[in-house]
Structures are given as C-alpha cells and as structure tokens.
Amino acid sequence: xxTLAEELQTKPFTLAMSSGFFGFFAHAGMLSALVESDxxxxxxxxxxxxxxxxxxxxxxxxxxxxxxxxxGLTRADxxxxxxxxxxxxxxxxxxxxxxxxxxHTFDDLTVPFACSVWRLRTFRTEVIADGDLPRAxxxxxxxxxxxxPVRLQGSRYLDxxxxxxxxxxxxxDGERTLYHHLAVSxxxxxxxxxxxxxxxxxxxxxxxxxxxxxVEAWRIARERTLRRLES
Numbered sequence: 001x002x003t004l005a006e007e008l009q010t011k012p013f014t015l016a017m018s019s020g021f022f023g024f025f026a027h028a029g030m031l032s033a034l035v036e037s038d039x040x041x042x043x044x045x046x047x048x049x050x051x052x053x054x055x056x057x058x059x060x061x062x063x064x065x066x067x068x069x070x071x072g073l074t075r076a077d078x079x080x081x082x083x084x085x086x087x088x089x090x091x092x093x094x095x096x097x098x099x100x101x102x103x104h105t106f107d108d109l110t111v112p113f114a115c116s117v118w119r120l121r122t123f124r125t126e127v128i129a130d131g132d133l134p135r136a137x138x139x140x141x142x143x144x145x146x147x148x149p150v151r152l153q154g155s156r157y158l159d160x161x162x163x164x165x166x167x168x169x170x171x172x173d174g175e176r177t178l179y180h181h182l183a184v185s186x187x188x189x190x191x192x193x194x195x196x197x198x199x200x201x202x203x204x205x206x207x208x209x210x211x212x213x214x215v216e217a218w219r220i221a222r223e224r225t226l227r228r229l230e231s
Contacts, residue, residue, distance in 0.1 A: 005229040007196070008039050008139035013176045015041035016168060016195070017050025019161025020182030021143065022206035027053040030180050030200065032063040037090030037229055041178070043112040047160030047167035049182070051115035051140035054165055055133060058113035060102035069100055071215055075208050086148035090138050093147070098133035106130045114170035115140040115225035120149055125164045128152070146208075166190050200224040 015034070017027045023119070027050055038089075044054035056066050079097050082089035103109055106129060114129035117139045128136040131153060139150035139157035149156040160167065165187070171177060174194045181189040181199045189197045200221055204213040 003230050004035045004198075005037055005039060008178060008229075011176055012042035013178050013196075014043040014045060014171065015054070016166060016171065016177050016179040017044070017046035017054055018052060018166050018180065018182045019046075019048030019141075019159065019164075020184070021158075022208070022211070023048065023049040023182040023203070023205065023217075024052045025070055025217040026182060026200070026203045026221040027180060027216035028063070028066050029223075030198070030225045031057060032067065032218075033222045033225035033229065035063050035180075037226070039229070041111065043114075043202070043206055044168040045114050045116075045167050046140075047116040047164050047169075048141045048143070049161075050167045050180070051160060052137055054113055055115065057075055058109045058111040059104075059133060060110045061100070067218065071220065072215070073211060075211060079208065082148070084148040086142070086145060088147050090142065090147050090150060093138055097137060100137065101134060104133050106133055106136075109133070116164040116169040117152070117157040118160055118162040118164075120156045120158060125160065125169050126157075127170045129170065149230070168192060168195075171195075198225070198228060200228070 010067050044058050046054040078093040080089045080092045081087050116125050119126050135152050138153050139162040140149050142158045149158050177195045179195050179197050183202050203217040206213050
C-alpha cells in the first residue's frame with residue numbers, strides 16, 4: 001500500500017483548511033510539514049483560520065515566514081475594541097496583513113486561492129476569489145461577536161466557518177483534495193468524493209488570551225503530519 005505522501009505525489013492536489021477559531025497555528029504547522037516533504041498544493045481553499053494561513057502562503061510567504069509571523073503575534077497586534085456589531089473593529093488586523101503579505105490582490109498570488117465568507121444580507125456562504133486579499137481574509141475570519149463585519153464588494157460579511165466550517169465551498173465536484181480538519185469533539189470530519197481527510201486530533205486550546213499555546217500547537221501539528229505522511 002502507498003503511504004499518504006506517496007499518494008499525494010501521484011497527482012496535483014488542492015489543500016483545504018477548515019475554520020477553527022485560533023487554529024491557524026495548527027494549520028501552519030501542518031503546511032510546514034507538507035512543504036518540507038516536497039508536497040506543495042496546486043491550489044488552496046479554506047475558511048476562517050484556514051483562509052488566513054492559506055492566503056498568507058498563496059501570497060508568497062514561505063512557511064518559515066508564516067511561522068515567524070505567528071510566533072511573534074501578540075494580542076496588541078489585532079486588539080482594537082470599538083462600538084459596533086462585534087468587539088474588534090479589525091483595523092489593526094487589516095494593517096497587520098497589509099504589512100506582512102507580499103501580495104494584496106488575488107491577481108498577484110503565487111498559488112491559486114479562494115476562501116468562503118458568510119454574507120449578512122442573504123445569510124448564505126459565498127466564495128471570494130478576486131479583489132482585495134487582506135479584506136477577503138479578514139471577512140473569512142471575522143468570528144461573530146469578536147470581529148465586526150467586513151464590508152467587501154458592497155456587502156457586509158462574517159466568518160466563512162458559520163455555514164462552511166470545512167472551507168469546501170470553493171471546491172468543484174471530485175476535486176482531488178487534502179483536507180486538514182481541525183477536530184472538535186462534537187463535529188465529525190465531513191466526507192466528500194475526492195477528499196482525503198487529515199485529522200490530527202485535538203490541539204492546545206487557543207484564543208486571544210492564550211496565544212502562548214500557539215507555539216506548541218504548531219509543533220504538534222508539524223510532527224503529527226510528518227508521521228501521518230509516512231503511514
């Protein structure tokens with residue numbers, strides 16, 4: 001039988017990464033293990049935390065650069081409470097992304113990328129694959145109650161994980177996909193034709209007041225992915 005690494009090497013694959021609050025540390029560790037193993041996705045899709053990491057990589061940040069960005073992240077980098085429908089205005093997050101990302105539009109990405117968002121007016125999931133990248137990433141990761149809605153293309157949007165936790169909305173039927181599922185005890189990983197699910201188990205609990213646990217989540221995800229690739 002083939003190992004997971006051998007299976008992924010046979011044909012190009014899309015990487016899908018799920019939402020999961022502050023799960024971007026685990027996504028980044030997993031992605032680092034893939035790239036170390038010379039398994040680079042041909043396309044990336046995701047929602048919320050998955051969109052943030054996928055967008056950073058697609059914009060041209062290397063895995064070591066993403067690691068450096070996350071390990072240096074402090075609450076002050078994105079903490080800007082303002083009155084509104086959500087605690088944080090998101091302006092500092094916007095500044096952080098614009099300073100950190102080598103590309104600011106989907107047209108300038110080094111890897112094709114799309115993310116899911118949730119449109120307030122229609123209560124439906126939509127896919128963003130063009131326009132302003134930092135704004136799209138902020139919209140996809142605008143966790144309800146924490147971040148205020150993001151205005152994008154004339155409408156207001158919230159976290160793509162509201163109705164598309166796996167980040168599958170941008171996928172086409174049968175698309176060959178490796179899906180990194182951030183495990184939640186009450187949610188099973190979805191099954192879909194063409195999708196290989198990578199469930200690495202649970203990680204340390206993270207949040208705006210527990211960022212220090214992110215380093216450990218990154219390390220665990222990387223090590224578990226490297227082992228899984230050889231299984």
